[in-house]
Amino acid sequence: MTVQSADRPSMIEFQDVHKYYGDYHALRGITASIRAGEFFSLLGPSGCGKTTLLRTIAGFEGISSGAVMIDGKHMEHVPANQRPTNMVFQSYAIFPHLSVEQNVGFGLRRDPRSEADKAKAVAEALEMVGLKGYGARAAHALSGGQRQRVALARALILKPKVLLLDEPLSALDKKMREQMQVELIKLQRQVGITFVLVTHDQEEALVMSDRIAVMFEGEIAQLADPETLYRRPNSRRVADFIGVMNFLPATILGEANGQIQVEAAGLGRVEIETNQAPGAISEGEASVGFRPETLTILYEGQTASDRETAGTIDEVVYYGDMTYYDVRLDGVDKPVRISMRNVFGRPVLDIGTRTRVAWSAGALVLFR
Amino acid sequence: MDWKSRLRRVTRTEAFSGYALVSPTALYAILMLAAPLATILAFSFFKDGYLVVVREFTLQNYIDTWSDEIFRAILMRSLIVSGLVTLVTVLLAFPIAYYVSFHVEASKKSRWLFLITIPFWTSYLIRVFLWKVILGYNGVVNSALLGVGIIDTPFQMLNNVPAIAITLAHAYAPFAILPIFVSLEKIDRALLEAGQDLGESKMMTFLRVTLPLAMPGVVAAVLIVFIPTIGDYVTPELIGGGKLPMVANMIQAQMLPLDNKPLGSAIAVSAMVVVALISFGFVFMNRRFLRGQK
Numbered sequence: 250m251t252v253q254s255a256d257r258p259s260m261i262e263f264q265d266v267h268k269y270y271g272d273y274h275a276l277r278g279i280t281a282s283i284r285a286g287e288f289f290s291l292l293g294p295s296g297c298g299k300t301t302l303l304r305t306i307a308g309f310e311g312i313s314s315g316a317v318m319i320d321g322k323h324m325e326h327v328p329a330n331q332r333p334t335n336m337v338f339q340s341y342a343i344f345p346h347l348s349v350e351q352n353v354g355f356g357l358r359r360d361p362r363s364e365a366d367k368a369k370a371v372a373e374a375l376e377m378v379g380l381k382g383y384g385a386r387a388a389h390a391l392s393g394g395q396r397q398r399v400a401l402a403r404a405l406i407l408k409p410k411v412l413l414l415d416e417p418l419s420a421l422d423k424k425m426r427e428q429m430q431v432e433l434i435k436l437q438r439q440v441g442i443t444f445v446l447v448t449h450d451q452e453e454a455l456v457m458s459d460r461i462a463v464m465f466e467g468e469i470a471q472l473a474d475p476e477t478l479y480r481r482p483n484s485r486r487v488a489d490f491i492g493v494m495n496f497l498p499a500t501i502l503g504e505a506n507g508q509i510q511v512e513a514a515g516l517g518r519v520e521i522e523t524n525q526a527p528g529a530i531s532e533g534e535a536s537v538g539f540r541p542e543t544l545t546i547l548y549e550g551q552t553a554s555d556r557e558t559a560g561t562i563d564e565v566v567y568y569g570d571m572t573y574y575d576v577r578l579d580g581v582d583k584p585v586r587i588s589m590r591n592v593f594g595r596p597v598l599d600i601g602t603r604t605r606v607a608w609s610a611g612a613l614v615l616f617r
Numbered sequence: 618m619d620w621k622s623r624l625r626r627v628t629r630t631e632a633f634s635g636y637a638l639v640s641p642t643a644l645y646a647i648l649m650l651a652a653p654l655a656t657i658l659a660f661s662f663f664k665d666g667y668l669v670v671v672r673e674f675t676l677q678n679y680i681d682t683w684s685d686e687i688f689r690a691i692l693m694r695s696l697i698v699s700g701l702v703t704l705v706t707v708l709l710a711f712p713i714a715y716y717v718s719f720h721v722e723a724s725k726k727s728r729w730l731f732l733i734t735i736p737f738w739t740s741y742l743i744r745v746f747l748w749k750v751i752l753g754y755n756g757v758v759n760s761a762l763l764g765v766g767i768i769d770t771p772f773q774m775l776n777n778v779p780a781i782a783i784t785l786a787h788a789y790a791p792f793a794i795l796p797i798f799v800s801l802e803k804i805d806r807a808l809l810e811a812g813q814d815l816g817e818s819k820m821m822t823f824l825r826v827t828l829p830l831a832m833p834g835v836v837a838a839v840l841i842v843f844i845p846t847i848g849d850y851v852t853p854e855l856i857g858g859g860k861l862p863m864v865a866n867m868i869q870a871q872m873l874p875l876d877n878k879p880l881g882s883a884i885a886v887s888a889m890v891v892v893a894l895i896s897f898g899f900v901f902m903n904r905r906f907l908r909g910q911k
Contacts, residue, residue: 309814356815358816407815
């Protein structure tokens with residue numbers, strides 16, 4: 250995420266891409282640009298069109314109208330086997346009748362290099378994904394994580410301009426998944442290839458991506474870097490999909506000096522910066538959202554703040570390192586979720602405890 | 618521990634219930650298959666007396682069989698005919714299986730399979746007879762060609778090897794289609810996309826991915842067609858007009874009209890051994906396709 254990718258040239262361009270399956274409108278006017286060398290994620294619930302969009306890049310799916318460009322070239326009449334992309338399939342699609350090295354070398358058939366050079370390239374690719382010495386193994390004898398690595402090596406050995414990853418980690422257990430996330434980020438930095446990842450796991454997208462396109466019903470709802478997406482989602486729907494967000498009904502009173510005056514249920518009168526109100530209206534009914542970790546339960550003796558309100562603890566969920574409290578703020582029926590780190594000496598509060606709750610500056614986001 | 622609880626312990630094991638499940642079939646197979654086979658094997662080493670089998674060990678039957686030029690010619694013809702039938706059947710069955718597996722909507726596949734099994738609705742004998750009607754001197758094909766005026770005199774289409782091959786290929790088509798279909802169905806479609814994604818055309822993907830993965834089905838189809846057709850008795854008799862006997866007809870002649878059961882048995886065992894050797898050889902040649910794939 251530290252890579253300054255904003256000034257890089259674009260690798261993939263979607264220009265008003267539409268896709269119909271009969272009457273079903275799967276992609277509804279996708280216009281976006283994926284930059285060269287970027288780790289880009291398509292994030293959304295199942296059926297949002299993210300996999301369809303990925304497959305239009307690979308060439309497995311035609312488009313009904315619009316254009317897909319890869320590295321400045323129109324892809325309309327370019328079949329999948331001639332595109333500068335390679336894919337890691339959700340099922341990994343490892344050829345079961347071939348050995349590991351035959352799988353990895355599958356795409357090298359027409360490579361003009363000598364057999365010895367090809368074998369060397371295969372060995373290097375296997376080493377890169379941590380499968381050194383696995384070449385002679387039968388593909389069907391591999392574990393899920395190893396198959397994934399073979400799929401990666403098989404795609405990367407062809408030095409594609411774009412590597413497409415279709416939910417590559419969804420079949421792995423949690424530990425393995427987290428380990429592979431880190432490895433994939435490292436690998437992407439090492440090879441410098443544009444990665445396009447499809448995932449429904451918002452945490453995975455946040456961890457791995459330079460930029461994320463959140464998709465709902467065939468449209469991109471928001472395209473931003475992970476931090477912007479988390480801190481300033483542009484709609485309640487995006488906010489809800491990425492992590493947990495509490496919402497409180499609010500009334501907009503007015504705007505002055507880049508601050509919007511809001512009367513929010515349970516919080517009272519608050520000021521929200523205009524850049525914390527993406528796409529919100531300037532008057533009328535709205536809602537105020539905040540993440541669970543931006544609110545703090547104040548313990549006895551802690552000094553009062555001007556951003557403070559009171560409530561009653563409704564539910565306590567203890568997670569070891571964290572405790573989640575559902576707090577019913579005074580004047581609001583629906584409890585809000587607050588997460589507190591269990592630092593040493595901080596007691597876990599009981600249900601029914603009256604507490605003071607403070608929020609940090611910039612925590613609140615205003616939604617339409 | 619009394620015998621009742623001991624018995625209960627035995628009958629509750631998984632192995633026991635497994636044996637219990639297979640035992641009726643196993644019993645039937647032993648009585649109806651293994652026992653006759655053992656009898657044939659025993660007969661083939663006995664001497665033939667007039668109208669009786671003399672129970673004295675001899676290898677003479679095998680010596681007679683293999684030194685008989687007619688036996689070798691007939692065995693060779695049987696091998697050629699069933700090899701031809703197998704080739705034609707599997708070559709015709711593959712595209713059908715491929716079409717049903719890859720191009721028929723999932724919801725309509727069972728309908729297609731149902732249609733493919735329709736030939737089984739009539740007895741084998743009737744189907745063979747129907748081919749006689751179709752290919753006969755005054756048959757459907759000749760009548761049609763005469764009627765349209767393409768030919769003046771009818772073709773002789775019966776009593777030759779191609780006629781036998783056509784009849785058997787038709788009869789065994791479903792046996793070849795079904796195993797190939799099953800092995801094609803098992804192929805993860807993502808593998809075909811992967812083949813193209815890695816730079817291969819559809820044709821090359823077929824050759825490098827689909828075909829090798831379909832080989833278990835092809836091997837099964839070859840064996841299922843080859844083994845029974847070599848021993849087919851009805852078709853050479855009816856379609857070949859008795860002029861092109863195959864090995865089964867020769868066995869029948871020895872067993873019944875000539876009443877030389879030991880020699881008939883020796884011919885049967887010899888044919889069986891040859892078929893078994895060819896089949897094992899074929900499986901061995903294709904062993905790399907048959908290894909466990911998951």
